[in-house]
Structures are given as structure tokens and as C-alpha cells.
Amino acid sequence: MSTPATARPSTDARDAEHEALRVWLRLLTCTNLVEAQLRTRLRTNFDSTLPRFDLMAQLDRHPEGLKMSELSRLLMVTGGNVTGLTDKLAEEGLVERHDDPRDRRSFTVMLTAEGRRQFDRMAREHEQWVVGLLAGLDHAEKRQMLKLLDRLKAHLSTMPA
Template identity: 80%
Template sequence: MENAHNSVESNAAVETLDHETRATDRDHEALRVWLRMLTCTNIVESQLRTRLRQSFDSTLPRFDLMAQLDRHPDGLKMSELSRRLMVTGGNVTGLTDKLVQEGLVVRQDDPRDRRSFTVRLTPEGKAQFRRMAGPHEQWVVELFAGLDHGEKVQLLKLLDRLKKHLGTLSV
């Protein structure tokens, strides 16, 4: 019975997050594709946010920042972190300040540019990130389990084509 209850809650959550309810069959196909992508993104992000909070008392932005630093052991400048996370410098600064206070990252002056500094994970930050990374990956695998291998490959190719096209557009 509990599984049925969870399923009802999951369906209600999907409907709440569903941007596609704005579109009808009369709307342009491109609009419907956009709303479907947005809906899927929101559902995946919501699931990851909830699971990170419940399992690790952490947030998705915090996980994403630590993931970037884990991939770059020599650290990243704040401007590069902001660019990679696609958020404002103020957002990165606030999150970094909190992680510094918790001893999970350090800021180091850049000897080539005294106005900037590099942010790196501390050993405790690396350990905390690694504890979250495995479960996070499994959650993503689970969330995309509705597609078989060939469908995921096809979706990657299609999204790659779309990304390349979007990169050719000027604002």
C-alpha cells in the first residue's frame, strides 16, 4: 500500500511541475519539445534536490560546486566556477563563503592576479563530496532507467545537434 501511496505522490509531483500543461496539440511542435525538456529537467532536479537533502542534508548547488572542484584538483577561479555553474558571481561567493566556514573549501590568492583567488576542496571537502557522488550517480541512473541504452545514445545525439545549433545563434 505504501508503494501505491508513493506512486500517487510522485504522479502529483509530476503534474505540479509539468510545464507541458501550458501547451496543446495546436501549439508549435518546437514549443511542445521545449516544454517537455523543461518538464523533464525540473522533475530530475527536484528528485536530486530532495534526495541530497534527505540523504546528506545538502543542496544541489552545493553538490554542483563541489563536483566542479573535485574535477579540478588545482582549483578554479571564482569567475570560472560561476561560468561553469551558469550562475552569478554573487551566488558562487555566498556558497563558497559557507563552504569555507565549514572547512570544505579553501581560497588561495592567485600570485599572478592579486584581485582574484582560486578555490579548492579541502581533504574533508573531498571526502564529503565522494560520499555524495556515488549515490548521486545511482540516482541519475535510476531516473533515466525509463530509456534503454540505444534511446539514451539517440537522445544524446539529438541534444548534441540542438546544442550545436543553439551555439551558432547570436543574441
């Protein structure tokens, strides 16, 4: 006996679909709540923004500097966004641009000594904020969550774009 094309999925299938949606919405909500806290604290304590912090974090991870295109890729934003942030940070003396001798159209961006000092201060506090925000979970729960998120990430990485 065949199922008509207009038949609704079984309750089990619908429950699984709803469960997947609930997981996605819960992940999104938690991400937004943590991000809102971090944005507020960066603004209040350092008169900074999350995009500025993220750009400086990438440069801190790459002391040899990064090209603008690499920054765009790592931050997952447009080149225009990176240019605007970089211009402002350069005006403040927190980053500097170095011409690329192999490509006159390109340059490398790196933190200045002052930029590194400011970022180090922000990064220390940022880490403590994140620790506090996730204090509602014990060690075992955080390890379990990491394990599950690693599995999800691995699965998503295999999917075509």
C-alpha cells in the same frame, strides 16, 4: 495571387510551431522533474543543496582550483552567489581559498581533503540516482536521445546570442 498580411499560417506551419513548443515544454518538464528528485535526495541524504553539489563538482573537476570568476562562469550564476556558497563551504572546512601571488585581489578556491571525501560520497550516490531516474529508457533509447540532443546543441551553438 498574394496572401493578405493578416492571413493565418498554414496548418502545417502551425503544427510545426506547436510541435517545437511541445518539445521545448517536454524538455523543460523532464529537466524540472529530475532536478526536483536530485534536490530532495541531496537534502535528505546529505543535508546539502544542488548549488553546493554543483560548485563542489566543478572544484572536483579542477583539482588545481578555480578563481571565483571561473566558478561563476562555469556555474552560470553571479559572483555573489558563488561567494555566498564558497563562504559557507569554507566555514564547514570543505573548501579553502589560496591567495593568487600574481594578483593580490584574487584567490583560488579548491576542495579540502574532507571536501573531496564528502563530494566523492555524494557523487557516487548522485550517479546512481540519475541512473535510476532514467531507467525508463533502454540503452538504445538513451543513445538515440543523446544523438538528437547533440544535434540540437550543435544547432543552438551556432545561433547568435
